Amino acid sequence: MIRVEGLGKTFAGGFEALCDIDLEIRRGEIFALLGPNGAGKTTLISVICGLVNPSRGRVLVDGYDNVRQFREARARIGLVPQELTNDAFIKVWDSVRFSRGLFGKPPDPAHIEKVLRSLSLWEKRNNRMITLSGGMKRRVLIAKALAHEPEILFLDEPTAGVDVALRRDMWEVVRQLRNSGVTIILTTHYIEEAEEMADRIGVIRSGELVLVEDKQALMQKLGRKELTIHLRDPLHAVPQRLSGHGLTLTEEGHALVYTYDAEAGEDDGTGIAELLADLEGPASPSRTCTLARAPWRRSSSAW
Amino acid sequence: MNLESVKTLYLAEMARSLRTVLQSIVSPVLSTSLYFVVFGAAIGSRISEVDGVSYGAFIVPGLIMLMLLTQSVSNASFGIFFPRFSGTIYEVLSAPISYWEVVVGYVGAAASKSLILGVIALITARLFVPYSIEHPLMMVLFLLLTAVTFSLLGFIIGIWAEGFERLQLVPLLVITPLTFLGGTFYSIDMLPPFWQAVTLANPVVYLVSGFRWSFYGISDVSPLVSLAMILLFLGAAIALVAWIFRTGYRLKS
Numbered sequence: 095m096i097r098v099e100g101l102g103k104t105f106a107g108g109f110e111a112l113c114d115i116d117l118e119i120r121r122g123e124i125f126a127l128l129g130p131n132g133a134g135k136t137t138l139i140s141v142i143c144g145l146v147n148p149s150r151g152r153v154l155v156d157g158y159d160n161v162r163q164f165r166e167a168r169a170r171i172g173l174v175p176q177e178l179t180n181d182a183f184i185k186v187w188d189s190v191r192f193s194r195g196l197f198g199k200p201p202d203p204a205h206i207e208k209v210l211r212s213l214s215l216w217e218k219r220n221n222r223m224i225t226l227s228g229g230m231k232r233r234v235l236i237a238k239a240l241a242h243e244p245e246i247l248f249l250d251e252p253t254a255g256v257d258v259a260l261r262r263d264m265w266e267v268v269r270q271l272r273n274s275g276v277t278i279i280l281t282t283h284y285i286e287e288a289e290e291m292a293d294r295i296g297v298i299r300s301g302e303l304v305l306v307e308d309k310q311a312l313m314q315k316l317g318r319k320e321l322t323i324h325l326r327d328p329l330h331a332v333p334q335r336l337s338g339h340g341l342t343l344t345e346e347g348h349a350l351v352y353t354y355d356a357e358a359g360e361d362d363g364t365g366i367a368e369l370l371a372d373l374e375g376p377a378s379p380s381r382t383c384t385l386a387r388a389p390w391r392r393s394s395s396a397w
Numbered sequence: 398m399n400l401e402s403v404k405t406l407y408l409a410e411m412a413r414s415l416r417t418v419l420q421s422i423v424s425p426v427l428s429t430s431l432y433f434v435v436f437g438a439a440i441g442s443r444i445s446e447v448d449g450v451s452y453g454a455f456i457v458p459g460l461i462m463l464m465l466l467t468q469s470v471s472n473a474s475f476g477i478f479f480p481r482f483s484g485t486i487y488e489v490l491s492a493p494i495s496y497w498e499v500v501v502g503y504v505g506a507a508a509s510k511s512l513i514l515g516v517i518a519l520i521t522a523r524l525f526v527p528y529s530i531e532h533p534l535m536m537v538l539f540l541l542l543t544a545v546t547f548s549l550l551g552f553i554i555g556i557w558a559e560g561f562e563r564l565q566l567v568p569l570l571v572i573t574p575l576t577f578l579g580g581t582f583y584s585i586d587m588l589p590p591f592w593q594a595v596t597l598a599n600p601v602v603y604l605v606s607g608f609r610w611s612f613y614g615i616s617d618v619s620p621l622v623s624l625a626m627i628l629l630f631l632g633a634a635i636a637l638v639a640w641i642f643r644t645g646y647r648l649k650s
Contacts, residue, residue, distance in 0.1 A: 146649060165399070165493040165495075173487065181480075195402065196406065197493060198493055
């Protein structure tokens with residue numbers, strides 16, 4: 095649905111916000127772009143949506159180049175920005191109707207009513223934006239993005255600054271949209287959010303897309319830890335009696351690395367107890383152990 | 398052309414004026430009426446005719462031009478500055494609409510509002526002083542070209558401005574002084590020769606003179622020169638807008 099090829103963005107001051115990004119978003123999936131503040135998430139979706147000029151590379155939206163064939167490309171995209179930007183004095187209904195017209199679609203009150211009802215905004219349709227709560231304003235931004243019936247929806251940190259209940263509501267709205275066939279790309283700091291929502295996850299850091307994985311595969315990786323056993327005397331191969339533990343010999347024979355599932359818990363078999371028991375056997379190699387940081391460690395906090 | 402998008406932008410801008418009807422319509426009409434009362438009826442009654450036209454009638458074209466210029470600039474500059482200021486410009490920039498369609502929407506609405514105000518001011522002036530229009534088609538042409546040209550200038554100012562102070566800077570410090578010194582209240586023949594030469598460097602002189610010619614057939618400079626100057630300003634404004642969009646100046650990083 096979206097293909098990003100060799101995309102780079104260097105701002106006027108020389109700051110390189112995006113570095114040769116290659117990415118393919120599949121039709122109908124929820125793709126989460128995960129990364130810390132300043133990683134380049136918003137810049138990436140801004141380039142795709144036409145808000146920022148790329149320095150190099152290109153973006154194809156459903157086969158259309160988003161610069162040379164911007165009309166076809168942009169008509170397929172709806173964008174919900176991170177900031178709660180709105181005209182404070184306009185009414186909800188007028189604001190959503192404006193968005194539909196701006197994208198070249200003829201007026202369709204029935205569609206706007208459907209969108210407003212699906213986001214629990216129908217009762218607020220005659221309210222001015224200034225009178226709405228932050229959560230309601232974010233819903234209006236989603237309604238505006240959906241007003242022209244886009245095939246692709248970008249949600250830039252949709253749950254930033256919203257309470258837990260509203261976050262759950264947002265997730266439900268996103269699921270409903272996906273079920274209706276909309277391709278969704280969301281950015282987030284929260285691994286939990288990506289885990290809850292996404293089919294695939296891309297991790298971006300310092301402008302580089304460091305990995306793109308199916309959610310299940312990534313979550314398995316996130317749940318894995320490594321135990322490194324440093325050896326006083328180097329080994330040429332993993333001893334026969336330890337072969338059942340899946341150990342890897344590293345550091346030119348000075349370390350054995352044991353990978354285990356941290357989620358498995360202590361009682362039901364991280365396998366560490368068995369490994370240690372086997373290590374205590376006759377002619378065991380002299381050792382010290384280090385519990386290494388996992389390559390992608392789950393955390394309940396934000397990045 | 399994406400007509401639906403242009404229409405939407407145009408109508409949204411016009412609706413904004415209706416939401417602020419006091420500021421948008423009543424205020425400029427009131428201030429122009431005050432000019433007619435003070436300069437036309439009160440002071441004008443003690444001033445003899447200028448080029449065979451009563452002073453009250455003489456200043457009508459200049460006052461309408463004064464309002465047209467200031468309103469075109471302020472309407473267009475605020476129209477594009479406000480979405481930049483509030484952040485809602487993202488929606489316009491991400492829509493399937495070309496830059497020139499954006500210009501037609503915003504500048505078209507600003508020019509329309511100025512023209513409406515110009516017509517209201519003409520009707521209001523009739524309440525204070527009698528006047529005639531010798532060349533009505535040329536009057537409409539001058540009105541239209543000036544409204545579009547200065548709305549384009551306002552659009553440029555709205556993109557250039559980084560805050561409300563800059564937004565007011567050009568209208569207050571450039572447009573208003575040039576209009577007052579551009580023959581709104583006098584014929585440049587009334588000035589000493591040196592100041593006549595200096596005044597000819599003021600672009601507003603050509604606008605007021607051409608517009609006044611369409612009313613009474615009298616002008617400080619040839620109406621063809623006035624028309625050529627307006628077209629020159631229009632071309633310059635279009636070239637500047639084209640440069641802004643080509644470079645993304647203040648709109649896209």
